[in-house]
Amino acid sequence: MRVFSEFSKLLLEGTTILLRDIGKVVAITARREGVTEILVAKGHDLARAINYEKLTGTVDLGDTVVLNTTARILDLGTGGYDFVIHVVGKGKETEFRREPGHIMKLRYTPCQFSCLAVEEQESPQHAVMATAESLNNLPVICGSLHSILPAAAAAVKWRSNHKARVAYIMTDGAALPLAWSQLVSRLLDSGLLDHTITVGHAFGGELEAVNLYSGLLAARHVLGADVVIVCMGPGIVGTGTKYGFSGIELGEIVNAVSILHGIPVAVPRISFADKRPRHQGISHHTITALGRVALRPAILALPFLDRKEFWQVREQLEEGGVWQKHRVVMADGKKGLEILSQLGIKVTTMGRGMEEESCFFTAAAAAGIIAWELHLARARGVHPGLGSGY
DSSP states (O other): HHHHHHHHHHHHOOOOOOEEEEEEEEEEEEETTTEEEEEEEEEEEEEEEEHHHHHHHOOOTOOEEEEOOOOHHHHHHHSSSEEEEEEEEEETOOOOOOOOOOOSSSTTTTTTTOOOTTTTTTTTTTHHHHHHOOOOOOEEESSSSSSHHHHHHHHHHHHHHOOEEEEEEESSSOOGGGOOHEEEEHHHHHSSEEEEEETTTTTTTSSEEESHHHHHHHHHHTTTOOOEEEOOOOOOOOOOSSOBBGGGHHHHHHHHHHHHHHHOOOEEEEEEEOSSGGGGOOOOHHHHIIIIISSSSSSEEEEOOHHHHHHHHHHHHTTTTTTHHHHHEEEEEEEHHHHHHHHTTOOOOOOOOTTTTHHHHHHHHHHHHHHHHHHHHHHTTTOOOOSSSS
């Protein structure tokens, strides 16, 4: 009780804390590329934990591990997981191997590591990246939540009869390890995604890029993507203030795509199930990101809505200046979601599934359908004519 009393005191004082614990690995519950899920015994208690091989090496049954327990203790959105900081006794299990690349991820932290970025001189793609300047009207789906990814990707594949080459760029606005996303793993295995790129301090993609701009150019000129989807990894930070949320990057993504002569297709955050007034209809996050932060016009994808919902959404968009700034295009997103159900891929946003949040997911699917139509128009030399800014 004394420990938690001191912990509460620290929280009230606003002290930055890192809570640690130690335990023994008693079960390996899952493995996928880059990540191992384990069960750790701590005295008489059991806890689920995540080990990222890129940061802490391999972990096996019987290993003693040091855990970061902060998020679980604070009851944050990590699904009740602790995270391995160190595997005891394995610090020198292998000799250091010089890997190519000089770009550091997680810079100036105890977890920093080097990687080969697609742009740097040692990269086989350096020459291509050195001359890449334009996206050449490449359609780019821009989102503010990770949960838009499966519906958008599935809709592109459905509308293109699985001909589209789809690349996902994960920003560092939320989860940093790509391996944390079980959705990305499922989408790659099912063929709904073809490539991944991680930018900034996010890591683990097929390609690593220094920033979003070079990540976008790599998707176009290195991977040859037909459609790109950009959004953060799982998780989002919000504070209940107008600008204090990580999804504000939606506006910056739109700007980056437009600056590089791509076609941004923005996915709005729509909900008629969220009980918080600021997220009902069009979320205030979307209004701020597209109404204030986005300085370039985008195509705003809307799903088909019933009459009452449509006029509520339109009124919110007009009041926020979004309707006037961007080009609103509607598409039937329901068809694009059928492939997810057929593949048994379950998706949620804020803990709610497709039935509860149908408009949220059909908006993402509508963006996928619109993006493929833009790709076809691009192939014919037709441009939607959004203009160059304000």
